[in-house]
Amino acid sequence: MNNLLCINSRFTNPYLNLAAEEYLLKHFDADVFMLYINEPSVIIGKHQNTLAEINIKDIEQKKIPVVRRLSGGGTVYHDWGNLNFAWIVQGEKNKPVNFNKYINDIYLFLKSLNINVLQTKNNDLAIAGQKISGNAEHIFKNRLIHHGTLLYNSNLQDLNNAITGNITFYSTKAVQSKRADVTNIINFMNKPVTINAFRNALFYYIKNKYVQSVDYQFDKRDVAGIHNLASEKYTTWKWNFAYSPKYIFEKDLMQAGEKISVSFKVQKGIISDFRIKTKLLDEYELNTFAKNLNGTKHHWEELSKISNNSNYKRMKQKMSIPDLSELFF
Numbered sequence: 001m002n003n004l005l006c007i008n009s010r011f012t013n014p015y016l017n018l019a020a021e022e023y024l025l026k027h028f029d030a031d032v033f034m035l036y037i038n039e040p041s042v043i044i045g046k047h048q049n050t051l052a053e054i055n056i057k058d059i060e061q062k063k064i065p066v067v068r069r070l071s072g073g074g075t076v077y078h079d080w081g082n083l084n085f086a087w088i089v090q091g092e093k094n095k096p097v098n099f100n101k102y103i104n105d106i107y108l109f110l111k112s113l114n115i116n117v118l119q120t121k122n123n124d125l126a127i128a129g130q131k132i133s134g135n136a137e138h139i140f141k142n143r144l145i146h147h148g149t150l151l152y153n154s155n156l157q158d159l160n161n162a163i164t165g166n167i168t169f170y171s172t173k174a175v176q177s178k179r180a181d182v183t184n185i186i187n188f189m190n191k192p193v194t195i196n197a198f199r200n201a202l203f204y205y206i207k208n209k210y211v212q213s214v215d216y217q218f219d220k221r222d223v224a225g226i227h228n229l230a231s232e233k234y235t236t237w238k239w240n241f242a243y244s245p246k247y248i249f250e251k252d253l254m255q256a257g258e259k260i261s262v263s264f265k266v267q268k269g270i271i272s273d274f275r276i277k278t279k280l281l282d283e284y285e286l287n288t289f290a291k292n293l294n295g296t297k298h299h300w301e302e303l304s305k306i307s308n309n310s311n312y313k314r315m316k317q318k319m320s321i322p323d324l325s326e327l328f329f
Contacts (some may be wrong), residue, residue, distance in 0.1 A: 002212045003030055003034070003212045003213075003214065004030070004031045004033055004035070004206075004212055004213040004214070005028070005030050005031065005032045005034060005213075005214060005216035006032075006033050006034075006203065006207050006213050006214065006215055006216065007024075007033070007034040007035070007042050007205060007216050007217070007218070008034075008035055008037065008150075008203055008215075009036035009218075010036055010198075011034075011039060011226075012038060012039050013038070013039065013230075014038040014039065014041035014043065014067045014078060014234075015067060015230040015234040015235045015300050016226055016227070016234075017036045017064065017084070017229050018043070018067055018069055018070075018234050019229040019230035019233070019234045020034070020036075020092045020218070020226045020229075021069075021086050021145055021147060021226075022070055022229060022233075023072065023222065023226050023229055023247055024050060024086075024088045024145075025070070025088050025138075025140050025143050025145050026140060026143070027200065027225065028082045028093055029089070029090070029091040030068055031087075031090060031207045032087070032088040032089070032216075033085070033086070033087055033206050033213075034085070034087070034088070034178055034209075035084065035086075035202065035203055035208075036083075036084050036086075036200055037078075037082065037083055037084065037195070037199070038078040038079070038082070038084065038118070039078075039079070039080070040062070040064055040077075040078065040079040040158065040162075041063075041064060041065040041066070041067060041078045041079075042054055042059065042064055042065070042066045042067070042077055042078075042162050042163060043067055043068075043069050043075065043076050043077075043078060043178075044067065044069065044075050044076060044077075044240070044327050045068075045069065045073045045074055045075060045136065045175055045295050046067060046068060046069060046070060046071055046072050046073050046138070046174070046243075047072050047174060047175045047245065048068075048074070048075060048174050048176070048177070048244065049170055049174035049177050049239045049244040049245060049247055050066060050068065050240060050244050051165070051170070051174075051241070051244070052076055052165050052166070052169075052170040052172065052174065053074075053075040053163060053165045053167075053176075053177055053300065054066060054075070054163060054165050054245070055161055055162055055164050055293070056165075056300055056325075056329045057164060057306055057329075058161045058162055059111065059162060060300050061157075062162075062258035064162060066240055066241075066319060067234055067240055068141075068234075068239055068240045068243060069147075070075050070124075070145065070154075071136035071137055071138035071145065072135065072137075072138070072175060073135075073136035073162060073164075074133050074134065074138060074175070074176075074177030074179045075151050075177070076157040076163070077154070077162050078149070078197070079154050079155055079157070079158065079159070080152055080273045081151070081152055081153035081154035081155065081184070081195055081197065082149055082150065082152065082154045083098075083149075083150040083195060083199050083202070083316070084147065084148070084149055084153050085147065085148055085150065085202070086142065086145060086146070086147035086148075087102045087105065087143045087144075087145070087146040087147070088146075088317045089143070089144055089146075089270065090142060090143060090144075090145070091139060091142050091143060091144040092224065092320070100119065100123070102135075103119060103123065103125065103135055103146075103148070104288050105206060105209065106125065106133065106148070106150070106202075107119060107125060109201075109205045110125070110185070111208075112149070112205070113186050113189065113190075113201075113297070115127060115185065115189070116128075116188070117132070120176065122180075123135050124180075125148075125150075127185070127188050128183065128188075129179060129181070129185060130141025130180075130182055130183035131181065131183070132150065132151045132182065132183060132184070132185050133148050133149055133150050133151070133180045134148060134149050135148035135149075136148070142266060148184065150186060150202075151182055151183065151184050152184060152185045152186055152195045152198055153184050153185075153186045153195055156182060156183075156184065159182065164176070167185075169248055169249055169250060169251050170247050170248070170290070171247060171249075171250070172244075172245055172246070172247035172248070173246040174244060174245040174247065178187065185198075186198075196205075200317055214273065231326040237269065237297070237299060238269070240268055241298075242268050242270075242297075243299075244266075244268060244269070244274055246268075247264065247265075247266050247297070248264070248265050248266075248267070248268040249262075249263065249264055249265075249266060249328070250262070250263040251263075251277045251327065251328075253270075253321075253326060253327065255280065255319050255320045255321055256280060256319065258278055258279050258280050258310065258322040259277075259278065259328065260276070260277070260278040260280065260321075261275075261276070261277045261278065261297070262274075262275065262276045262317060262327045262328070263275050264298075266298045268296055269297055269299065270295060270296070270297060270298070271293055271294060271296050271297070271298050272291045272294055272295070274289070274293040275290065276289050276290065276327075278319065279316060280318050280319045280320075281319065283317060285318075287309065289315070292306060292309075297329070298328065300325065300329070303324065303325055303328050304325060305322035306324070307323065307325065312324060
């Protein structure tokens with residue numbers, strides 16, 4: 001490894017940190033090691049169906065950001081107790097992606113703390129059979145990003161609540177997350193420390209290992225570029241939700257003693273071929289439903305606006321559904 005820029009990112013906004021990763025990947029030539037902590041957020045793999053992976057009610061109630069990353073793999077939860085690392089390096093021509101190469105330094109760091117950590121067959125890190133680190137990679141031209149999580153002292157209940165989706169309603173070729181039992185690193189520390197102390201220890205472990213390493217802080221030009229990329233891509237519905245591979249959504253509900261069946265197709269985030277069947281509505285109401293739903297975003301806020309329409313309020317009463325979103329997620 002040549003000169004290594006070591007960045008201790010002070011961003012805690014997930015849109016900015018994911019934008020920073022892409023900015024470093026596409027605008028820098030030097031190798032980079034970066035650490036960052038995000039506020040509570042859900043990070044989706046590039047090829048996943050966002051709505052199938054998340055608990056939309058929990059997400060909306062807590063206003064948790066949902067952000068798609070550049071790399072593949074499954075959905076992860078970030079919070080103040082989770083430390084994220086990223087290697088962004090010049091790739092090696094004609095050599096396959098090598099997860100172990102970039103996990104190994106993290107593995108050795110944890111070993112130096114007398115933690116009995118193991119590398120798994122899924123390119124993750126685990127302690128006592130429970131996952132503490134998920135990893136993913138993405139290649140851009142001759143550059144590679146390898147990034148991962150380190151569950152140090154995360155709220156595991158919040159984690160489970162946020163990323164427990166219901167894939168059964170979705171027919172799709174999107175990548176599905178492989179759920180695993182997880183635990184926190186702090187539970188296995190001989191002398192527990194704060195996450196900031198843990199973060200600094202890892203940062204200086206890497207700096208000391210690579211003698212060519214130097215501290216790097218984002219300058220004004222970097223910050224402007226990162227903010228622009230976040231604004232144009234990482235904060236957008238188009239990237240975070242509509243980028244999901246096409247899917248078919250089907251759901252049945254029992255309300256007021258009658259079955260309500262809905263089905264529709266979604267491509268690039270837009271609903272088409274919407275169908276609803278129930279004896280609780282007359283033919284005019286069923287047709288009105290379909291007419292107004294086709295062409296609409298499959299998105300919580302958009303459908304909430306429609307459900308507050310006076311016509312739909314009457315339909316909700318007839319179907320005994322307090323919230324029409326029950327039909328769509």
